[in-house]
Amino acid sequence: MAAGAEIVYLSRADVEGLGMSMREVLDAVDAGFAAKGRGQTEMPPKPGIHTRADCFIHAMPAYVEEPEVAGLKWVSGYPPNPAKGLPYISGLLVLNDPDTGLPLAVMDCAWITAMRTGASAGISARYLARPGSRIAGIVGCGVQARTSLMALVETLPDLEEVRCYELLPEVTGRFIEEMGALFPALTFTACDSAPAAAHEADVVVTAIPIVVDPSPELDAGALKPGGLAVSLDYDSAWTGAAMKECDKYCSDDVGQMLATKEHGVYFKDIPSTVYADLGELAAGLKPGREHDDERIFSMNMGIAVDDMVTARVLYERAVERGAGVRLPL
Ligand SMILES: NC(=O)c1ccc[n+]([C@@H]2O[C@H](COP(=O)([O-])OP(=O)(O)OC[C@H]3O[C@@H](n4cnc5c(N)ncnc54)[C@H](O)[C@@H]3O)[C@@H](O)[C@H]2O)c1
Numbered sequence: 001m002a003a004g005a006e007i008v009y010l011s012r013a014d015v016e017g018l019g020m021s022m023r024e025v026l027d028a029v030d031a032g033f034a035a036k037g038r039g040q041t042e043m044p045p046k047p048g049i050h051t052r053a054d055c056f057i058h059a060m061p062a063y064v065e066e067p068e069v070a071g072l073k074w075v076s077g078y079p080p081n082p083a084k085g086l087p088y089i090s091g092l093l094v095l096n097d098p099d100t101g102l103p104l105a106v107m108d109c110a111w112i113t114a115m116r117t118g119a120s121a122g123i124s125a126r127y128l129a130r131p132g133s134r135i136a137g138i139v140g141c142g143v144q145a146r147t148s149l150m151a152l153v154e155t156l157p158d159l160e161e162v163r164c165y166e167l168l169p170e171v172t173g174r175f176i177e178e179m180g181a182l183f184p185a186l187t188f189t190a191c192d193s194a195p196a197a198a199h200e201a202d203v204v205v206t207a208i209p210i211v212v213d214p215s216p217e218l219d220a221g222a223l224k225p226g227g228l229a230v231s232l233d234y235d236s237a238w239t240g241a242a243m244k245e246c247d248k249y250c251s252d253d254v255g256q257m258l259a260t261k262e263h264g265v266y267f268k269d270i271p272s273t274v275y276a277d278l279g280e281l282a283a284g285l286k287p288g289r290e291h292d293d294e295r296i297f298s299m300n301m302g303i304a305v306d307d308m309v310t311a312r313v314l315y316e317r318a319v320e321r322g323a324g325v326r327l328p329l
Pocket residue numbers: 077082088089113114117139140141142143144145165166167168171194207208209210231232233300301302303
C-alpha cells in the first residue's frame with residue numbers, strides 16, 4: 001500500500017460492488033485470526049461512547065503485521081433505529097499506510113461489519129462444530145443472521161436445515177424467503193421460541209439486540225450435547241447457567257471480553273475459565289473440538305482485526321479497478 005495526497009472513498013454501494021464473496025471474507029478473517037494467535041496483531045480493547053440507552057458508538061483500531069494492514073472502524077449500534085427505517089449498525093472505516101500513517105481510504109463499514117461478523121461465526125463453526133453438523137438454529141433473523149448463515153453454508157458441508165426464531169414473525173418470513181432463494185437446498189423452519197430453534201441444532205447462532213439488562217431465553221439444557229453456540233450478541237440470548245454447562249468456552253478476543261466484563265455491565269455471569277481465543281485455534285496452538293459430545297460456546301464480540309483484513313482486500317481491489325471516488329487530503 002502506498003499513500004499519496006489523496007484518499008479513496010468507498011460508499012456502501014462501492015464496497016458491495018467489489019464483489020468480495022463470503023468465501024473470500026472467510027479466508028481473510030481466518031488469516032487474521034491466525035495472525036492474532038501468533039501475536040502478530042495490535043488491537044486494544046474498543047472504547048465506546050453511549051449517547052442513548054442501549055446504544056453505542058465504538059472505536060475499533062487494529063494493526064495486523066501479516067497480511068499487513070492498519071486502520072480504525074468507527075461503528076454505531078442503535079437498537080431503536082430499525083423502527084425508524086434506519087440500520088441498527090452503521091459507520092465508517094479508515095485505512096492508514098502502515099509506513100507513514102497517512103490515511104489511504106475511508107469506506108462505509110456496514111457491509112464489512114456484517115460479512116466479517118458472519119465470517120467469525122463461520123470460523124467458530126470451522127474449528128468448534130461437530131463434523132457432520134446438519135442443523136443450524138438461528139435466533140434473531142436480521143442482518144448478522146443472514147451473513148452468519150452464508151458463512152455456515154461455506155464451513156458446514158453437511159448443513160441441511162435451518163430452524164429460526166425471531167421476535168417479529170414477518171421478519172422471520174422475509175428471512176426464510178430471502179435465504180431460501182439463496183440456498184434452495186436448505187430446509188427452513190420457523191420456530192415459536194428461541195429454545196425451539198436451538199433444540200436439536202448442531203450450531204446455534206444468536207444475533208438479537210445487545211441490551212444492558214437482558215432476559216435470556218436460552219437456559220441450561222437448551223444446547224444439546226455436541227452442540228456449538230455462537231453468540232454475536234454478548235450475553236443477551238444465553239443465561240450464565242447455559243454458558244457454564246459448556247465444556248469449552250471460547251471467544252474471538254478473550255482480552256476484550258474480560259476488559260468489558262470489568263466495566264460491570266456485560267458478561268456478569270460468564271464462566272470463570274476461558275478455553276481459547278479463536279486466534280489460538282486458527283494458528284493451530286490449541287485444538288478446537290476434540291469430542292463429538294462436547295458442548296462448546298463461542299462468544300464473538302467482533303474484532304477490528306476481522307474488519308481490517310477484510311477492508312484490505314476491498315481497498316486493493318478498489319485501487320486495481322479504479323472504484324470509488326478520489327478525495328484530496
Ligand atoms: N459480534 C459482532 O461482531 C457483531 C457485529 C455486528 C452486530 N452485532 C450484534 O448483533 C446483533 C444483531 O445485529 P443486526 O445488525 O443483525 O440487527 P438487526 O436489527 O438486523 O437484527 C436483530 C433482529 O433480532 C430481532 N429480535 C429482537 N429481540 C429479539 C428476541 N428477544 N428474540 C428474537 N429476536 C429478537 C429483531 O426483531 C431483529 O430482526 C446486535 O446485538 C448487534 O449489536 C454483533
